[in-house]
Amino acid sequence: EAQVTQNPRYLITVTGKKLTVTxxxxxxxxxxxxxxxxxxxxxxxxxxxxxxxxxxxxDVPEGYKVSRKEKRNFPLILESPSPNQTSLYFCASSLxxxxxxxxxxAGTRLSVL
Amino acid sequence: xxKTTQPISMDSYEGQEVNITCSHNNIATNDYITWYQxxxxxxxxxxxxxxxxKVTNEVASLFIPADRKSSTLxxxxxxxxxxxxxxxxxxxxxxxxxxxxxxxxHILP
Numbered sequence: 758e759a760q761v762t763q764n765p766r767y768l769i770t771v772t773g774k775k776l777t778v779t780x781x782x783x784x785x786x787x788x789x790x791x792x793x794x795x796x797x798x799x800x801x802x803x804x805x806x807x808x809x810x811x812x813x814x815x816d817v818p819e820g821y822k823v824s825r826k827e828k829r830n831f832p833l834i835l836e837s838p839s840p841n842q843t844s845l846y847f848c849a850s851s852l853x854x855x856x857x858x859x860x861x862x863a864g865t866r867l868s869v870l
Numbered sequence: 871x872x873k874t875t876q877p878i879s880m881d882s883y884e885g886q887e888v889n890i891t892c893s894h895n896n897i898a899t900n901d902y903i904t905w906y907q908x909x910x911x912x913x914x915x916x917x918x919x920x921x922x923x924k925v926t927n928e929v930a931s932l933f934i935p936a937d938r939k940s941s942t943l944x945x946x947x948x949x950x951x952x953x954x955x956x957x958x959x960x961x962x963x964x965x966x967x968x969x970x971x972x973x974x975x976h977i978l979p
Contacts, residue, residue: 761913790967792969797971798971799957799969799970799971799972800914800957800969801969802966802967802968802969805966805967815966816966816968845911847913847914849913853963854963854964854965854967858904858916858919859906859914859916859967860916861913861914861915862913863912863913864911864912864913866911
């Protein structure tokens, strides 16, 4: 089954404790991205990757890192989480950047205390 | 990059046809129009995509006038389970993907 898998689904952590949210897709998609969703602000893109070893900033990249060492994986790294990073995070993938359909993961709800 | 404008919220009743219109006055020649649906605490899900005229699938229809400056998502005979947020996007191969805040559709019994 074609899917985007994020882990964990729920995470509670404390300020400053490094964490990684994993994302994996099994569709051989070149394009992957991370979004955060906050009440009243809609979906905002954090980082995206056009292909292996190619990543770029989205609209709200501050405080986040990503890597794309393999085509299927695109982890989101918070080196020193802060409470303002408490949010619902989604990973997505598509054939390429533009008009193609994006497939989303189920989401990761992160709380930073 | 074309921006889109859509109503913040809409209410309708079960069994009605719902039309959500999206404005994209600055749409470019190579832009496509794509609609997504999102239920609470779930990732957005693709509904339909079009370039011009009319596109229909098992879920919805998409009407695009000749000037392509707007588009209308039509949901036939909605049910309570169609309560969701609907996003209109205008994208091409080269530009960023911007979701915006979408239209919150509330279906009443």
